[in-house]
Amino acid sequence: MDAPVKKKLRVATTSLAGCFGCHMSFLDIDERILPLLELIEFDRSPLTDIKHCGPCDIGIIEGGICNAENVHVLREFRHQCKILIAIGACAVNGGLPAQRNHLDLRDILEEVYHTDPGVARGGIPNDPELPLPLDKVHPIHEVVKVDYFLPGCPPSADAIWKFLTDLIAGRTPVMGHGLLQYD
């Protein structure tokens, strides 16, 4: 008799106020993605182009929270995913986008769209399709409960591989020296 087929873990990923650098670093695991795909399958992710997150075992969030849409997506992930992981500096502590936090949002928009030369002077975009920016950028654990954190800008492919393989094997991920890096 054939051995029962092990059910693959369903994994969703997204980039909020991030640069997709963590997703690129994830793809840097190179051919290791093949054995990984024996164990997992992707739900919503930039890799699948699925638009909404279904019930998942693991949700991976890159980027912090800088606008209203980020909050909606993050809450959808938290609602659907058993385990939520903050990956990268921006999801963990706001990262580079959070360096606008000591500036007034109106002043920033005025400078970018009115006074600064370079960008077409069409005024501050106000299309209702555009999500409203938040006055400050926040790390995701300030909005929802986060189960695991993997800092780095981005975390290296080896760090992501170690983290995911530990987690999938049922171990608490432990990053040794060189794998835990904030830059």
Added chain:
Amino acid sequence: MSNTFTVDGQEVPFEPGQTVLQAALTADVFIPHLCYHPEFRPHGSCKLCTVEVNGRPATSCTLPAAAGMEIESNTAEIMAKRRMLLQMLLVEGNHFCPSCEKSGSCKLQALCYALGVMSPHFDQFYPDRPVDASHPEMLLDFNRCILCELCIRASAEVDQKNVFALSGRGITKHLIVNAESGRLADTNFAPSDKAAQVCPVGVILRKRRGFAVPIGSRPYDAQPISDQAERFKPVVKEGS
């Protein structure tokens, strides 16, 4: 009784007058510490080097070594408290390592790595702390200050200049420059000052030197800070 005590069961010899931390570092036993510097009197403010001595907590940097002490340092409970201290320091300032010139040689960052701090845990303060770029050769980025007072101690005790001070109380406490204008350019601060060398984080920086050492070659890239007790051994001064 011989002049030894134990740290986590390991025997550590000491000279009379040494603190527990000094003796431990001399014996290559690493106790995490942040505001201690081998060339300065112990300060005891960061509390990171807190250990349990015969069951009672004490900062090992200020605690005189005594024969027969049984010290616990590397226990799950003490390590969890140290991680929490580090996390509180992280959220209180603006510590954005990817854009910090000190990354890779920062003691705060290295200790976070060594103790496995995976997140800031608490809500970020995101304080507004403008930098002082007035000095032609030096930059002050107050966003990263952890109030260890090493620059204050170095400037007053070694340089005899008294360039830095702390102002305010409690959560409003912050580093200031002792000049009427408050600007570093209006002091006699110089890059050769001891105070310019001692910052454990990325506050006091030499201009035009940022990111000179590539990732992989920085002090804490090859070895964790816990394997570099050698660097923090007390300096024996002549005549002392």
